[in-house]
Every structure is written in structure tokens, then in C-alpha cells.
Amino acid sequence: MRWTLKPKPDYTKVTALSAALSVPENIAALLVQRGITNYDEAKSFFRPSLSELHNPFLLKDMDVAVTRIEKAIKESENILVYGDYDVDGTTSVALMSSFLKTKTPNVATYIPDRYDEGYGVSYKGIDFAADNDITLIIALDCGIKAIDKVAYAKEKGVDFIICDHHRPGKQIPDAIAVLDPKRDDCNYPYKELCGCGVGFKLIQAINEQSGGTINDLLGYLDLVATAIGADIVPMTGENRILAYHGLHIINTAPRMGFYAIIKQVKKETLTITDVVFIIAPRINAAGRMKHGNHAVTLLTETDINLAAKYAQEIETFNKDRREADKSITEEALLQINDNSEKDCKTTVVYHESWHKGVIGIVASRLTETYYRPTLVFTKSGEKLAASARSVKGFDVYNALEACSKHIEQFGGHKYAAGLTLLEKDYENFKAEFEKVVSETIDERLLTPEINIDSELDLADITPKFFRILKQFAPFGPGNMHPTFMTKNVRDTGYGKCVGQDNAHLKLAVQPNNVPKSDKRGIGAIGFNLGNKCELTTDRKTFDIVYSIDENEWNGNVSLQLKLKDLNA
Incomplete structure (x- = not known):
């Protein structure tokens, strides 16, 4: 392990803050390191206020999105709330669908099948919308790269509103509205929202437009806090405000689905760490082992008896997930040891029978063990699918982009991504990925810090x-x-x-x-x-x-x- 001691903060600022807050200097020093230098900033830090959330209409296309949704509600159009199968996606779908159902009964939900459809917007989902007279799809935690899919939907008379937080490609989909703070042409002050956070900004805007206040939306914050924790986005700015108040809801007035999970694990007061390691894996387990619909059903259920039943089912999925995770990790470690690729700067492993639902967890475990950018592949239909994980300080998304000639599709973040490729391209991709990482990574990043x-x-x-x-x-x-x-x-x-x-x-x-x-x-x-x-x-x-x-x-x-x- 590399021990890196942060530089001492400005002593003048430390002593001034210590006096202003009546706290020891070692506490004041920690605050100054976090950019907090006066009483008002400290008050905002220790008592995050919902009044400090940004105006949702600062997001590019927000006004267009709200107008289109209001039209759909007024004209009784059928709306499909579409989201990914992980925690961020399923909480987003639960949030948006339950909010819209307070405005109109014509709301359906759709989570793609991890194995049949894969990540993101699918043609099958669009066909489902067209076949069921749905004229508006609201896509959450996905869609920013769905250029062809959105065009296909347009041909079928289906409009799209995209709420995403992933990095856009060179082209933005031709949707009615694309809400993504990471768009180059979006001047929203906070760039690090998760998918559920972007969804929350949309319901905040709709609520404000109809004369409501932020207090009307407190009951949705348990979902947002869970997504923030599970998606490992920065715990700063708006994320910290939303997580702070969302944790309060989880601990005082959680939705029935969360209540049922908490009752099972017999935990009294949950921290964000508990949310990440207790609630999130169980929600994730549905999409990993069965189908993400089970998670949405649990998160939107209002009857305690039914919620308890669904939570028990999800507990079974989670047990199966743990067993698959353990056995695949052991197989992957054996494969790495057999290959004896000691001098490699990457870890890339593949087995056609590995469970697609847990390869992301396995990739994380291998990264912890060998501390190298890691890819775990499995067979997915006629293609290979992989989950990528990185080490602190290295952008695996950029590395994949540099290997894109061997990849069919990819997306994600700096530290976690997913991709698919043809089996014939696997060896060439593996060699190229090792070459790109070897040439670009700082050697120090291969030692945990x-x-x-x-x-x-x-x-x-x-x-x-x-x-x-x-x-x-x-x-x-x-x-x-x-x-x-x-x-x-x-x-x-x-x-x-x-x-x-x-x-x-x-x-x-x-x-x-x-x-x-x-x-x-x-x-x-x-x-x-x-x-x-x-x-x-x-x-x-x-x-x-x-x-x-x-x-x-x-x-x-x-x-x-x-x-x-x-x-x-």
C-alpha cells in the first residue's frame, strides 16, 4: 500500500474556522481540506438543506421535457418509464413511475432483460411500446448513446425523453429532450448526478411547474439516496444533500419495500455504507439472477404483506447471487494463476458459462486482488459481454474507447464500464487493451493508495x-x-x-x-x-x-x- 499524506491546509484558515465554529483545530483542518473555510459553508456542510438544490430548469432541455410530459398527461397518452436493470435504473423507474401515477393512470414500466436484451434501450422495448399504443418513453439511467434506437422509435411514432448521466458520444440522440448534465452544451452547475438524480430533477421540475414545493417530494428521496450510494457517484454538492435527506427518510419513514428489507436484516439505523452493502445488493440481485422487474415491483409496493413477500423472494435471489459470485471468482483466480501473466498491466478473463449477472462483482473482486484494470467476459448469445473495473486514477472508459475498433458496443464511467464484442475479436481486443493500458497507465497506480x-x-x-x-x-x-x-x-x-x-x-x-x-x-x-x-x-x-x-x-x-x- 502507498501511504499518501495530504498537504497540511492553510493554518490561518484553520485557526479562523476553529474559532468561528468553536471546534478543535484538527476538526477545522479536516473541513478546510474539504473546501470549507467559513461558518456559512460549515453550516451547509453539517446541515445540508434542500433549499440549496439547483433550479431543475437549468438542465438543458428540461423545459421541453416538462412541456411534453404535461401534454401526455393532459391528452391521456400512454407513457412508458424505461430503465436499466441495476440499482440506479430500477430506483429511477420506481421513482418516475410512482410520481407520474399521481398525475395519470396511463403509466407502464419496462426493464430490459439482462440476458435477452442487454444494457440500455432495446428494439424489443420500443416494439413493446409501439404494440401497446404508447407514444412517449421516458428512459432513465440509459439512452445517451441510443442514436439508432431513438430514430427507430421515431419511425414508429414513439417520442423519447432521455434522463441519463453517462458520458455522451459524439452525437446526441434525436429525442424530444435529452437531460444529461455531462452534455457539453449543458450548463447545469452540478455534473455528478446519478441516473435517479436526473430523474428526480425532472419530477422536481414537473412539481414546481404545477405550483408544488420540494416538501411534496420527500418520500422519493429514499430511492435517490440508494442510487447515489450504489452508483458510487461523488458525495458532494447536490448528491450529498439528496443522500443526507434520503437517509433520513430510510431511517424514519421508508417505503414498504425498504422497510421489508430492513426488517429482514434486523438493522436499526442505516448509514450510507449500510445502504450500499445491505439494500443495494438485494435490489441488484433481482436483475442479476432473475429480472429487474422484481426490484421495481418491490420498490413500488405499498402493501406491507406483499412487500414482505417480494423482499423474501429477492433475498433468495441475493443468496443465489452470492453463491455464483464466490464460485466464479474462484474459477477466475485459477485461470489467472494458470496463465501466469505476471508482467501484464491488465487482467482479462473469459469463460462462456459464467453468469452474466455477476461478472461485474467478480471484476471488482479481481481488481481488489491484483489491482489492475480488469475485464471479465462471458458468452451472451452470439457475442461476448464483459464488465470492466478500474483502479483509482485510471480511466478505463478512455482505454476502451482507444480499443473501439474491436468492440461492438460499450458505455459507462471512468471506473466501471460494460461492453460487447464478437468472439472472433476477443484475442485482438485483449492484446490491444493490454497495449493501451501499458502505454498510458502511471505505474504507481498499480499499487493501492x-x-x-x-x-x-x-x-x-x-x-x-x-x-x-x-x-x-x-x-x-x-x-x-x-x-x-x-x-x-x-x-x-x-x-x-x-x-x-x-x-x-x-x-x-x-x-x-x-x-x-x-x-x-x-x-x-x-x-x-x-x-x-x-x-x-x-x-x-x-x-x-x-x-x-x-x-x-x-x-x-x-x-x-x-x-x-x-x-x-
């Missing part, structure tokens, strides 16, 4: 300090959980390896200058750091990097260090 906010004395870790730190939440890219470094600590003598195969490290650490007789220390847990146990024995001193968390045991709650790494 820990960004450290600041050095901290163990004595500064108090309940009051932690109470303030907790208010930095919700955490995510752009507002990560504060990470600290403390040098020259030692274990009090009770350290040991724990867990299966002694994979984890459990310690109680103290400064190295306390008397040997003093056995007081602060608890620390290092997941997958069992191999570093030797560094902590015999009262050796070592340096640690960690975040601060709470540990609950037998009803007692204490502060605990969550170790990220340690070195002698």
Missing part, C-alpha cells in the same frame, strides 16, 4: 471528537471517511489474529512512551491484516493508518480504530 487526511495523537480520539466526525456523513467519493495516521504506537500485549484462517488482526494500541505497566489502549481491528501480526508482537513500535468507528459488544459501545494498514 491510502489517502491520509492528517496525523493524529491517540489522546485526541475522544467521544466528543468522534461525535463531530460522525456529522461529516454521509461519506463517499469526494467526502470520504476521515483517515488518520499515528506513528510509533505499540500493542498493549493482548493483540492476536482472529477470524477464519486468522485473517484479521485485533489489537489494543497505545503510544510507545507510556510505562510498560500501563495496559490501557484503544481497541483496533484490521480486516485482512492478519499477515502483519508479527510486526505488533514483543512491544515493537509501528505506524498505523485508520479510520475511527464504534464497536458494540454485549451492549457496551466503545470507540475503535478500523485499521487500513500498518508498517514497522
